[in-house]
Amino acid sequence: MTRPLSHIRVLDLTRVLAGPWAAQNLADLGAEVIKIERPGTGDDTRTWGPPWLKDKDGKETRESAYFLSVNRGKKSLTVDISKPDGQALIRKLAAHCDVLLENYKVGDLQRYGLGYDDLAKINPGLIYCSVTGFGQDGPYANRPGYDFVFQGMGGLMSITGERDELPGGGPQKVGIAVTDVLTGMYASLAVTSALTYRQISGIGQYIDMALFDSIVAFNANQMLNFWVSGNIPKRWGNAHVNITPYEVFASADGFIILAVGNDSQFASFCNEAGRPELATDARFKTNPERLKHRDVLIPIVKSIILERPSKQWIRDLEAANVPCGAINNMQEVFEDLHVQHRNMRVDIPHPLSGTVPSVASPMKFSATPVTYDRPPPLLGQHTDEILRGLLGLDGEEIGRLRSAKII
Numbered sequence: 001m002t003r004p005l006s007h008i009r010v011l012d013l014t015r016v017l018a019g020p021w022a023a024q025n026l027a028d029l030g031a032e033v034i035k036i037e038r039p040g041t042g043d044d045t046r047t048w049g050p051p052w053l054k055d056k057d058g059k060e061t062r063e064s065a066y067f068l069s070v071n072r073g074k075k076s077l078t079v080d081i082s083k084p085d086g087q088a089l090i091r092k093l094a095a096h097c098d099v100l101l102e103n104y105k106v107g108d109l110q111r112y113g114l115g116y117d118d119l120a121k122i123n124p125g126l127i128y129c130s131v132t133g134f135g136q137d138g139p140y141a142n143r144p145g146y147d148f149v150f151q152g153m154g155g156l157m158s159i160t161g162e163r164d165e166l167p168g169g170g171p172q173k174v175g176i177a178v179t180d181v182l183t184g185m186y187a188s189l190a191v192t193s194a195l196t197y198r199q200i201s202g203i204g205q206y207i208d209m210a211l212f213d214s215i216v217a218f219n220a221n222q223m224l225n226f227w228v229s230g231n232i233p234k235r236w237g238n239a240h241v242n243i244t245p246y247e248v249f250a251s252a253d254g255f256i257i258l259a260v261g262n263d264s265q266f267a268s269f270c271n272e273a274g275r276p277e278l279a280t281d282a283r284f285k286t287n288p289e290r291l292k293h294r295d296v297l298i299p300i301v302k303s304i305i306l307e308r309p310s311k312q313w314i315r316d317l318e319a320a321n322v323p324c325g326a327i328n329n330m331q332e333v334f335e336d337l338h339v340q341h342r343n344m345r346v347d348i349p350h351p352l353s354g355t356v357p358s359v360a361s362p363m364k365f366s367a368t369p370v371t372y373d374r375p376p377p378l379l380g381q382h383t384d385e386i387l388r389g390l391l392g393l394d395g396e397e398i399g400r401l402r403s404a405k406i407i
Contacts (some may be wrong), residue, residue, distance in 0.1 A: 003030025003368045008195065011093050012036060013102040013109075015043040017147075017177055018211060019131045020070040021184025022103055026191065027073030028361040028370045034093065034386060035071065035377065039078040039405060042379040043067060055352045068376045072358050076377035078242065078407050085406045087112045094119045094126060095255045099191055102286075103131040107139050116206045127194045129187055135210035137306050145211055147177035154179070154215030159222055162237035165313040169235070183214040198351060207289065244290045245269075245298060247325065250306040256310045258301070259323040263287060272320040273304045348375040383407050 008031040012023040020035075027033040037043055049064035073404045080086040092112070100119065109115050116128040129372050131137060133145020133261060151157050153175045155251055161172030172350070194205050216223075222233045233241070238257075240246035245260050253298055260266045263286055267279040278300065283293040290297055305313065310326060317324040328336065334345055350356040361370045387393040387407070399406045 022187035075382035
């Protein structure tokens with residue numbers, strides 16, 4: 001089936017998360033993605049286990065869940081790019097590719113003759129996207145960078161976590177490597193935009209993606225609040241700075257999210273809670289007044305929510321058109337009927353385990369749907385296929401490269 005990028009070939013020199021996330025997006029859209037990995041070891045995340053995928057007999061393989069989560073749809077080719085013969089292979093491959101993704105340290109690939117200026121001479125239409133911590137220039141360009149650091153430096157942790165004055169207050173990171181995922185999303189958007197421009201102009205180009213830039217951009221609405229008001233945003237835990245009641249509340253058997261966004265929803269909540277007088281109380285009738293009297297209102301709401309179990313509250317509040325929700329663990333997410341209806345889990349055939357589970361792409365196309373016909377590759381699984389089929393190397397040359405540990 002033709003997909004949006006079925007005509008595109010990507011040379012993927014990335015590892016870990018941000019770059020592989022971008023490459024997986026492109027693979028989901030139909031691109032042929034050739035993942036370059038170190039002979040013998042491969043992508044760093046292949047060793048980031050347990051947990052490990054189990055084979056058909058229930059025994060653990062050396063395929064980590066982390067690697068499996070961001071590498072579906074790709075082909076694996078092992079090449080040692082530190083050696084001249086390996087560098088020559090990358091140059092030959094780049095001549096046949098539309099896109100190159102890499103996340104080496106600033107200047108590393110230039111030392112091997114694999115920088116953008118080098119490869120653009122071979123392939124002027126090449127879209128070359130570099131993903132680094134701090135970008136290609138600036139005072140921090142040569143620093144190593146990790147998601148945790150960027151969440152702090154970029155301001156996200158200053159607004160994430162419980163309020164300083166409450167128990168457990170203080171800065172808190174998000175539970176996933178959000179900076180890496182964001183950068184991967186921005187990178188895949190940038191690549192597809194550059195491909196569209198190339199279609200119009202015939203010109204390839206270089207894309208400089210920085211994790212630090214991405215997390216700073218992510219905070220845009222909070223930055224605008226600061227620039228417009230002059231007030232530095234702070235942590236509010238699960239509460240909302242501009243709306244109340246809008247936070248997590250303990251129920252009789254767990255927790256729920258109550259997200260009252262306007263006065264009519266507050267009135268509906270009060271009626272459903274059996275406390276209609278709260279909606280006409282001058283202190284709570286409008287959102288500005290509720291915010292002013294937050295310290296009075298929230299303890300009242302807490303006592304109300306404790307009266308019923310979570311599922312009952314969610315059922316009753318949904319019937320009353322009051323926004324609310326459960327706090328699901330990862331098992332409960334995929335037990336949710338709506339998640340199941342949206343087909344957010346797919347099981348892809350895998351040579352070791354029979355099938356491997358994968359979280360589906362959220363992109364739903366009417367004419368060119370995402371298909372899941374290629375699992376995350378085994379290390380070097382497609383080396384011979386690519387060298388023979390794409391580069392036309394014969395068995396003798398492939399054997400020589402393998403003996404020299406180039407592949």
